[in-house]
Amino acid sequence: xxxxxxxxxxxxxxxxxxxxxxxxxxxxxxxxxxxxxxxxxxxxxxxxxxxxxxxxxxxxxxxxxxxxxxxxxxxxxxxxxxxxxxxxxxxxxxxxxxxxxxxxxxxxxxxxx
Numbered sequence: 531x532x533x534x535x536x537x538x539x540x541x542x543x544x545x546x547x548x549x550x551x552x553x554x555x556x557x558x559x560x561x562x563x564x565x566x567x568x569x570x571x572x573x574x575x576x577x578x579x580x581x582x583x584x585x586x587x588x589x590x591x592x593x594x595x596x597x598x599x600x601x602x603x604x605x606x607x608x609x610x611x612x613x614x615x616x617x618x619x620x621x622x623x624x625x626x627x628x629x630x631x632x633x634x635x636x637x638x639x640x641x642x643x
Contacts, residue, residue: 553582562591570598604632616641 538546547554557578564571576593604627613623615638626637 547581551583555580555582557589562593572596572598604628608632608634612637612641 544554557580559576559578560574562573562576562578564573573591573593573595576591578592579590581588581590604624609620609624609627612618612627612634613620616623616626618626618641622641623637626641627634630636630640
């Protein structure tokens with residue numbers, strides 16, 4: 531939290547922060563999910579601390595992370611257009627769009643082969 535204070539007892543740290551007008555609160559959490567561009571970072575059983583300093587909250591999250599690739603949500607209109615253009619069922623069009631990460635032209639081309 532503060533450089534050079536790594537060896538300080540957590541109770542001493544909280545007391546010092548309180549003297550400085552910094553409030554700290556442990557938040558019981560089961561999971562933290564960060565949705566980033568093109569991926570999700572998931573932290574199961576995290577240790578989450580909220581620090582309120584000067585009216586602004588900062589969250590510190592500690593734990594083991596795992597990543598998941600984000601699956602783009604495909605609009606129904608795109609699915610129907612691919613199904614119509616490729617002459618396939620809605621399910622096949624949806625699957626092809628999922629495989630091509632929503633690329634309509636690539637999905638149609640793939641289904642016409």
